[in-house]
Amino acid sequence: MKSMIEVQNVSKTLNKRKVIQNMTFNVMKGDICGFIGPNGAGKTTLMKMATGLIKPSEGEIFINGINVQRDREKALFEVGAIIEVPVFFEYITGRKNLRNLARLNIGMDRKEQLKKVEEVLELVGLKDRGNDLVKNYSLGMKQRLGIAQSLLNNPSIVILDEPSNGLDPIGMKELRELILSLAKEFDITFFISSHLLDELQKICNKYIFIKEGCIKWIGDVNSLVIDKEKDLEEVFLDFME
Amino acid sequence: MFKSLIIYEFEKFWFKKINIVCLIAILIVNFLSLKFALQSNKAAEMTDIVFSSSLNFHITSLQEMLLTAFNAIIITFCILSFHEEYRKGNLRMTFMRGISIRKLYIAKSLVMNLNILLTILIHLIISLLIALIILPKTSSSPLYFKEGLYTISDVVFFSIRYYFLAYLSLLTFGSIIEVLSIKCKSVAGVLGLSLGFVFLNFIYISYVSFLLKDYPISDPMVLKYNSISLVFVQAKGAAYFAAGFTDVFLYSMIIIYLIFKSLSYLAFTNKNYLE
Numbered sequence: 448m449k450s451m452i453e454v455q456n457v458s459k460t461l462n463k464r465k466v467i468q469n470m471t472f473n474v475m476k477g478d479i480c481g482f483i484g485p486n487g488a489g490k491t492t493l494m495k496m497a498t499g500l501i502k503p504s505e506g507e508i509f510i511n512g513i514n515v516q517r518d519r520e521k522a523l524f525e526v527g528a529i530i531e532v533p534v535f536f537e538y539i540t541g542r543k544n545l546r547n548l549a550r551l552n553i554g555m556d557r558k559e560q561l562k563k564v565e566e567v568l569e570l571v572g573l574k575d576r577g578n579d580l581v582k583n584y585s586l587g588m589k590q591r592l593g594i595a596q597s598l599l600n601n602p603s604i605v606i607l608d609e610p611s612n613g614l615d616p617i618g619m620k621e622l623r624e625l626i627l628s629l630a631k632e633f634d635i636t637f638f639i640s641s642h643l644l645d646e647l648q649k650i651c652n653k654y655i656f657i658k659e660g661c662i663k664w665i666g667d668v669n670s671l672v673i674d675k676e677k678d679l680e681e682v683f684l685d686f687m688e
Numbered sequence: 689m690f691k692s693l694i695i696y697e698f699e700k701f702w703f704k705k706i707n708i709v710c711l712i713a714i715l716i717v718n719f720l721s722l723k724f725a726l727q728s729n730k731a732a733e734m735t736d737i738v739f740s741s742s743l744n745f746h747i748t749s750l751q752e753m754l755l756t757a758f759n760a761i762i763i764t765f766c767i768l769s770f771h772e773e774y775r776k777g778n779l780r781m782t783f784m785r786g787i788s789i790r791k792l793y794i795a796k797s798l799v800m801n802l803n804i805l806l807t808i809l810i811h812l813i814i815s816l817l818i819a820l821i822i823l824p825k826t827s828s829s830p831l832y833f834k835e836g837l838y839t840i841s842d843v844v845f846f847s848i849r850y851y852f853l854a855y856l857s858l859l860t861f862g863s864i865i866e867v868l869s870i871k872c873k874s875v876a877g878v879l880g881l882s883l884g885f886v887f888l889n890f891i892y893i894s895y896v897s898f899l900l901k902d903y904p905i906s907d908p909m910v911l912k913y914n915s916i917s918l919v920f921v922q923a924k925g926a927a928y929f930a931a932g933f934t935d936v937f938l939y940s941m942i943i944i945y946l947i948f949k950s951l952s953y954l955a956f957t958n959k960n961y962l963e
Contacts, residue, residue: 501959501960531780550699
């Protein structure tokens with residue numbers, strides 16, 4: 448199976464503190480991989496490195512076999528992402544925001560870009576609200592708009608940093624269903640960070656547990672829950688101790 | 689791809705309502721200038737440089753507003769295009785796409801320069817129209833730092849040079865605010881440092897005039913020292929250049945622009961975004 452995200456011996460030092468320590472793992476094609484750790488564990492930092500926003504102090508990250516640091520443009524060509532919160536222009540419509548961002552789609556003419564905008568709005572369930580100003584969107588709708596922008600460039604990998612932050616239970620359920628349907632219909636690989644374990648338990652087939660910048664455990668769902676009476680939270684807490 | 693980046697940046701620029709307000713403000717600025725010109729004209733002769741007519745109002749009004757209104761517009765443009773987008777996260781979504789950040793910066797800069805040009809051209813057109821309709825029509829006019837009265841062809845030549853250096857001074861000021869916008873963590877910080885920069889310029893001019901008090905202000909050495917002050921260039925340097933007195937202001941603006949543009953480029957394309 449093809450490795451979509453390959454993290455090799457990556458470390459990152461910020462303000463003289465090593466926030467990521469010698470991390471190595473792979474996310475394979477078709478995986479919905481949960482990246483789990485407590486606040487401050489280094490989840491966002493690793494995701495920022497994977498999306499080329501910051502560079503590792505040591506080690507290398509490959510996306511689709513291409514080194515992100517050496518060939519950023521090529522490596523990120525098929526990547527869609529939300530890091531921290533998606534930020535849009537609040538006083539224009541969601542559709543206009545996406546139409547503007549669609550201009551960054553290399554190799555698509557304007558007609559195709561506009562078609563793509565309608566497609567992703569439909570996918571995230573915002574087609575009818577596309578002409579509303581973003582300032583009038585709920586947090587859940589903004590998050591869905593964020594996912595819509597991450598799908599604009601037909602990504603084969605989507606990286607989501609705490610996507611369910613601030614969502615109500617209905618919003619979380621909708622997000623979960625959306626991720627599952629996108630993974631199934633479009634064969635998209637997902638790499639999702641969260642500290643909401645229950646959420647990830649329902650969608651991920653693979654987990655990476657981290658604490659203080661170090662990997663504590665990597666594996667698939669089946670190899671994780673040895674004792675069937677334990678839920679993911681209990682297992683996670685065992686690893687964190 | 690580059691064309692798409694230009695359109696992407698151009699659209700974003702005009703999504704911001706404050707930028708549109710800035711453009712509308714030029715009309716108000718022109719009317720304020722006109723009010724001032726009508727008052728000045730009452731006490732001035734047609735041969736006086738302060739006398740505004742259909743031939744020179746576009747120069748006198750720009751001279752009055754360059755240091756104040758136009759610099760304020762530049763600060764607004766830069767804060768919205770650089771500080772807000774870079775610091776608040778709009779650009780994060782762009783940086784994560786498979787596009788060249790270097791090309792994105794060039795596109796952003798070109799769009800900014802184009803919009804500043806548009807702003808100054810709108811000022812020119814409005815001031816010419818206002819002057820033609822309201823101010824006295826004359827066939828000749830005095831020009832800054834030039835003796836006598838000049839006909840329309842001389843005024844056109846003077847205006848092109850004056851507007852060119854005024855535009856270059858705005859680009860230079862913009863490049864300084866760009867660096868501050870990327871580096872500062874808050875809007876208050878950008879505003880404070882921008883105003884501090886203008887204030888420092890005034891102190892520098894006073895210091896130069898104190899040090900070289902035995903020399904006339906139009907002495908080449910005094911002009912050379914003053915040429916590194918953006919405030920002096922906007923207040924008098926552009927007119928000295930337009931009058932053909934010296935090119936030192938042109939060279940200093942180009943050098944300062946290139947220095948700050950390079951710093952801005954390095955800050956924008958930093959491989960550790962917001963770290």
